[in-house]
Amino acid sequence: MLDIKGITKIFAKGTPNEHTALNDLTLHLDKGEFVTIVGSNGAGKSTLFNAICGTFFVDGGSISLDNTDITYQKEHKRSKVIGRVFQDPMRGTAPNLTIEENIALAYARVNHGALGKALNKQDVALFREKLEAFDMGLEDRMKTKVGLLSGGQRQVVTLLMCTIVPPKLLLLDEHTAALDPATSDKIMKITNSMISENGLTTLMITHNINSALKTGTRTVMMDEGGIILDISGAERANMKLNDLLTMYSQRSNKVLDNDRMLLGND
Numbered sequence: 001m002l003d004i005k006g007i008t009k010i011f012a013k014g015t016p017n018e019h020t021a022l023n024d025l026t027l028h029l030d031k032g033e034f035v036t037i038v039g040s041n042g043a044g045k046s047t048l049f050n051a052i053c054g055t056f057f058v059d060g061g062s063i064s065l066d067n068t069d070i071t072y073q074k075e076h077k078r079s080k081v082i083g084r085v086f087q088d089p090m091r092g093t094a095p096n097l098t099i100e101e102n103i104a105l106a107y108a109r110v111n112h113g114a115l116g117k118a119l120n121k122q123d124v125a126l127f128r129e130k131l132e133a134f135d136m137g138l139e140d141r142m143k144t145k146v147g148l149l150s151g152g153q154r155q156v157v158t159l160l161m162c163t164i165v166p167p168k169l170l171l172l173d174e175h176t177a178a179l180d181p182a183t184s185d186k187i188m189k190i191t192n193s194m195i196s197e198n199g200l201t202t203l204m205i206t207h208n209i210n211s212a213l214k215t216g217t218r219t220v221m222m223d224e225g226g227i228i229l230d231i232s233g234a235e236r237a238n239m240k241l242n243d244l245l246t247m248y249s250q251r252s253n254k255v256l257d258n259d260r261m262l263l264g265n266d
Contacts, residue, residue: 001201002029002169007051007061009225021047022058023225029169034195034202034216038209044225045205049171052203054078066168080110083162087174089154092161095147099138099157102146103127106161130160134190152183156190163194170195172204188215209241223252 009022021044029035039045051058054075062071070078086092093102104119104127124142131139134156146157155175162170172191176184192215195202206212212219219236221229221244228251231239249255
């Protein structure tokens with residue numbers, strides 16, 4: 001489904017600030033896999049997502065999605081089959097447009113290629129039905145501008161925008177990190193439900209190691225632009241926080257000192 005082979009990305013190449021952000025990284029996901037990604041700051045997690053989305057082209061290697069080579073495909077073309085939810089609840093939405101208008105834009109981009117002059121009544125009914133399932137009252141606020149919503153409400157709208165037409169790949173970039181614990185838990189439950197119902201192939205970045213080991217079907221750990229751990233099945237099910245930290249130290253020759261990861265706080 002997703003096949004990444006030996007990708008490399010070097011920023012400021014040939015200058016004193018040269019930095020290898022992705023270092024010969026290889027990763028394969030089967031259809032329907034839900035993989036969580038952990039790693040310290042600067043490990044290359046968001047850079048990996050940017051490479052997959054086409055924010056920049058990689059310097060080497062290849063990226064294929066559903067047997068299509070997208071290595072040098074433009075970002076706007078990839079956005080039709082790749083959904084991404086960011087940490088910042090305001091990213092991915094137009095704050096001055098209503099909930100209804102934002103969802104319509106996302107739906108039209110994938111389904112029709114452009115937003116029509118007037119919203120189709122059947123489409124509006126679909127948006128309302130989808131929002132109602134979240135039990136947050138958003139179906140009664142479809143004329144409200146997104147910029148007036150709370151962070152959790154905005155993330156729900158963004159999630160729906162990314163999945164109203166199920167994407168081939170869903171990328172969750174610490175999408176609950178900016179929310180309070182109670183809201184984060186609710187958004188994560190909604191996320192899991194949406195992924196399960198649609199059988200979405202998903203990559204999720206999180207700083208919460210405990211959450212990473214309990215969510216999805218597989219966990220990878222990144223360090224210095226590469227993958228140093230890839231665990232699933234019984235090994236993952238039986239793994240504790242200290243076990244993972246020990247494995248990290250053995251593979252990276254470093255001690256993980258990120259408080260957000262160690263304390264289990266998103």
